[in-house]
Amino acid sequence: MLNTKDILETIHMIEDENLDIRTITMGISLFDCCSTDPDTTCTKIYDKITTYAKNLVAVGNELETRYGIPIINKRISVTPISMIMAASGGDPVKYALTLEKASREVGVNFIGGFSALVQKGFTKSDEALINSIPEALAVTDHICSSVNIGSTKAGINMDAVKLMGKIVKEAAEKTADRNCIGAAKLVVFCNAPDDNPFMAGAFHGAGEPECVINVGVSGPGVVRSALSKIPDGDITDVADVVKKTAFKITRIGQLVANEAAKMLNVPFGIVDLSLAPTPAVGDSVAHILEEMGLEQCGCHGTTAALAILNDAVKKGGTMASSHVGGLSGAFIPVSEDAGMIDAAVSGALSIQKLEAMTAVCSVGLDMIVVPGNTTPEVISAIIADEAAIGMINTKTTAVRLIPAIGKDVGDTLEFGGLLGSGPVMPLSEISPAKFINRGGRIPAPIQSLKN
Amino acid sequence: MRAVITVVGKDMVGILAKVSGFCSEYSANVIEVSQTILQDMFCMIMLVDLKACTVEFSDFAKALQKSGEELNLSVHVMHEDIFNTMHHI
Numbered sequence: 211m212l213n214t215k216d217i218l219e220t221i222h223m224i225e226d227e228n229l230d231i232r233t234i235t236m237g238i239s240l241f242d243c244c245s246t247d248p249d250t251t252c253t254k255i256y257d258k259i260t261t262y263a264k265n266l267v268a269v270g271n272e273l274e275t276r277y278g279i280p281i282i283n284k285r286i287s288v289t290p291i292s293m294i295m296a297a298s299g300g301d302p303v304k305y306a307l308t309l310e311k312a313s314r315e316v317g318v319n320f321i322g323g324f325s326a327l328v329q330k331g332f333t334k335s336d337e338a339l340i341n342s343i344p345e346a347l348a349v350t351d352h353i354c355s356s357v358n359i360g361s362t363k364a365g366i367n368m369d370a371v372k373l374m375g376k377i378v379k380e381a382a383e384k385t386a387d388r389n390c391i392g393a394a395k396l397v398v399f400c401n402a403p404d405d406n407p408f409m410a411g412a413f414h415g416a417g418e419p420e421c422v423i424n425v426g427v428s429g430p431g432v433v434r435s436a437l438s439k440i441p442d443g444d445i446t447d448v449a450d451v452v453k454k455t456a457f458k459i460t461r462i463g464q465l466v467a468n469e470a471a472k473m474l475n476v477p478f479g480i481v482d483l484s485l486a487p488t489p490a491v492g493d494s495v496a497h498i499l500e501e502m503g504l505e506q507c508g509c510h511g512t513t514a515a516l517a518i519l520n521d522a523v524k525k526g527g528t529m530a531s532s533h534v535g536g537l538s539g540a541f542i543p544v545s546e547d548a549g550m551i552d553a554a555v556s557g558a559l560s561i562q563k564l565e566a567m568t569a570v571c572s573v574g575l576d577m578i579v580v581p582g583n584t585t586p587e588v589i590s591a592i593i594a595d596e597a598a599i600g601m602i603n604t605k606t607t608a609v610r611l612i613p614a615i616g617k618d619v620g621d622t623l624e625f626g627g628l629l630g631s632g633p634v635m636p637l638s639e640i641s642p643a644k645f646i647n648r649g650g651r652i653p654a655p656i657q658s659l660k661n
Numbered sequence: 662m663r664a665v666i667t668v669v670g671k672d673m674v675g676i677l678a679k680v681s682g683f684c685s686e687y688s689a690n691v692i693e694v695s696q697t698i699l700q701d702m703f704c705m706i707m708l709v710d711l712k713a714c715t716v717e718f719s720d721f722a723k724a725l726q727k728s729g730e731e732l733n734l735s736v737h738v739m740h741e742d743i744f745n746t747m748h749h750i
Contacts, residue, residue, distance in 0.1 A: 212741065214695055214706055216748040217665060221737055275719040278739035458747045465746040 224279050227431035228493040229459065231466050232486045233283040234270050235322075235407030237414035237422040237479065238262050240289040248300025252308040255294070259286060259312040259321075262421050262476075267317040269473045273466055281466065282628075286313065287412035287424075288323035292339040302339045306346035306353050313352040322412030324355040327402070329364040330651070340373060344380035347392035354410035360400035360597040362604045366652035371597065374398045375590030375646065379613050382582075386615035389623050393612040394577065398593050400600035400607045405480050406536040411573075411608060422479035423471040424536060427463035429455075430485045431492040433519075437501040448502055449522045456483060456526030464531045482536030483527030484572060485519070487547035489630035495519070495540050496549025496559075507549050508559030516540060517570035537606060539572025545612075545625060545632030546577050555633045561592075569599050574607035579623045579632035582615040589613070591642035594652075602655055662718065663692070663710050663741045666725065670734035672703040680707065680736075683728060687721055688713045703734075708741065 223229040243254035263286050270284040291305050306324055313321045324346055326336040343355050357374055360366035381392035397411045404415020407424035414422075436455045440447050463481040471478035487495045496507035499515040520539040528534050542564065544550045553559035561578065568574040574596050580589075593609045600607030614623045614634050624631040668680060677696065684691055689709045696705040714721055722738035729736030 212665065212706075212708070212744050213748065214697070214704075217667060217706055217744050218704070220744055220747055221667060221739075272719070275722060276740045277743040278722075278737055279743065461746045462743065465742060 223429070223432045227429070227435050228488070228490060229429045229432050229462070230280040230282050231425060231463060232428040232484070233285050233407050233426040234266070234281060234466070234470050235285040235287055235412055235424045235426065236263050236266050236474070236476065237287045237405065237418055237424060239414055239418060239420050240294045244294055244297040246298055248295070248298045248304060251294065251298040252304055255305070255308050256312050259288070259309070260315045263316045263318065265474060269470055272473070273469055277466065279462060279466070283319040284317075285407065285409060285412065286316070286318050286321045287407070287414045288321060289414050289416065290323055290325040290327055292326035292333065292336045293416065295339065296333060296335040299335065302342035303346050303349065306342075306350050309353050310350040318352070320352050320354050320409045322354040322356065322409050323414060324353050325357060325413040327358045328367050328370045329358055329361045330367060332370070340377060343377050343396060344384045344392060347381050347395050348384040354395045354412065356397045356399055356402065356411045356413060358399040358402040359593065360601050360652070362401060362601050363654060363658045365654040366400065366594065366597045366601055368594065368646070368651060369649045371590050371594045372646050372649060374593055375586035375588070378589050378611060379584070379586050382613040382615050389625055390612050390615055391625065394610065394625060394629055397608050397610045400597035401605060403536055403606055407482050408484065408486065408537060410610060418479070419477060421476045423467060423474060423476050424479040424482065425463050425467035425470070426482040426484055426486065426536065427459050428484065428486040429459040430487050430495045430498055432459060433485060434492070434494070434498045434501045437498065445518065449518050452519055452522035453526035456523040457530045459483070460527040460530035478533070480533045480535030481527070481531040483523060483531065483534055483538045484536070485523055485540045487541060487543065488628055489546055489548050489551070491548060494547045494549035495542060496547050496553055500549060506556065506558040507553040508563050512563060513566045513570055516542070516567050520571055537572045541573060541576065542567055542571045543577035543610075544635070545579060545623070545630040546628060547630070551631065551633065554635055561635050561637060565595060565599070568596060568607055569603060572606070574600070575609045575611065577610055577612070577629065577632060579612045579614050579634050580637055581618045581634055582613050583618070584613050584637060585643070587641065587643040587646045588637060590646045592637075594646070598652070601652070602657065604657055662712070663708060664718070664738050665741050665744060666707040666709060667737045668703070668705040668729060668734050670703055670732070672698050672701050673732070676703055676732070676734065677705060679728070679732070680705070680725070683725055684709055688715050689721065
């Protein structure tokens with residue numbers, strides 16, 4: 211018989227500590243939708259998504275009831291659209307509107323994959339897609355976009371870095387009347403994973419199967435609560451508790467992933483064992499770091515505490531899942547984390563500290579609100595810095611900045627829901643313009659020569 | 662399938678009788694029961710087999726939760742696999 215203590219622990223995690231499955235994401239390959247005519251391609255895309263994902267939301271809801279655990283998001287990721295439209299061409303926004311229509315039909319929260327992979331250079335369709343991103347994100351609600359501008363193998367495409375500074379700014383400007391939400395649906399990657407189930411960066415990579423189920427777990431509140439039970443433990447104990455807790459959280463992700471795959475008759479891909487915060491009280495990664503003993507997230511010691519957390523989450527989670535992938539680790543999105551928001555408001559957390567943290571967290575500079583008058587060159591330079599960290603350390607890094615149009619330091623941007631709210635954070639105003647405007651490519655680092 | 666029913670709330674006469682009566686009404690077979698009383702809080706865990714259950718699992722769970730609410734009891738009905746998966750390797 212099951213142990214009473216174990217049963218109550220599981221229920222306590224779900225009821226009081228916000229344990230949830232953050233997302234079931236169905237990856238769908240769109241390669242067979244390619245045709246020479248944009249209208250035909252869009253029809254095929256719509257038909258394929260609405261056929262394959264017809265039962266996705268219903269299955270998610272059924273699993274939620276069966277296991278008594280909330281499944282917050284049901285999402286879809288598709289082959290990067292720049293690859294699909296390479297054959298048919300036409301206006302990229304048309305493809306975004308097709309995805310939007312499909313997402314409404316099947317009832318998912320988001321579709322990711324309005325994407326281009328340009329780490330080494332642009333194809334014609336990559337360039338067309340990237341230039342259309344601000345418009346595409348302004349006229350849709352459920353589409354997420356990502357652009358991979360660098361990798362350890364290829365180096366960094368500085369022409370793309372330059373372009374993305376401008377695109378991020380335009381995405382915010384075009385949605386200035388809606389809290390600049392366009393920029394919150396756009397992420398710039400280095401070393402983007404092919405199987406990430408989390409938004410805004412999810413897409414279905416070229417080496418992925420026809421259709422696949424990837425699951426992202428969550429549970430910062432559970433980790434914090436477990437740590438609160440060992441106030442006098444040393445750091446070895448801290449790492450051990452995180453590891454054990456991550457194991458339990460990930461096991462649930464694996465169970466849901468297996469069952470969802472079985473019910474949808476689609477192969478299971480990966481579990482992304484991430485600690486993904488939400489703005490809700492008790493669901494914060496920053497509060498875990500504070501539970502470890504920091505007065506406030508952002509003080510000296512934060513990078514070390516985050517490194518312990520990130521590594522222990524991976525160690526515990528790896529053992530719990532048959533296939534681990536995606537981003538896997540601790541996310542540090544500022545506007546989506548109550549503790550990060552507080553630290554940013556009080557000035558304890560600066561962009562410089564966040565940049566250091568991204569060297570040891572699972573992704574990068576995420577959901578950071580910056581002044582509306584930030585120049586495209588400064589945004590590009592932040593992207594370049596972040597991509598350099600990813601390229602040299604062979605890890606995924608990303609930038610999701612939201613220029614708050616018409617606002618400055620001291621103001622706040624309110625997104626609401628899971629995206630939360632973010633104080634405008636100050637940036638250095640010294641110009642990197644000449645460096646960014648040089649263009650070209652940062653050569654692949656020596657770390658790439660592993661063969 | 663087998664499900665775990667947990668009932669937590671203020672102790673009173675007849676909780677076990679009510680829950681097991683509910684199970685028998687829907688042909689859910691009770692396999693094991695354990696209950697404790699911590700101070701005046703009642704905590705019961707029941708493993709039931711729903712193979713012959715006369716309604717869908719979701720309806721069974723909802724109805725039981727609702728009748729628990731009427732008595733001010735917190736009731737959860739969850740597939741046993743979530744506990745097995747989390748706590749057993």
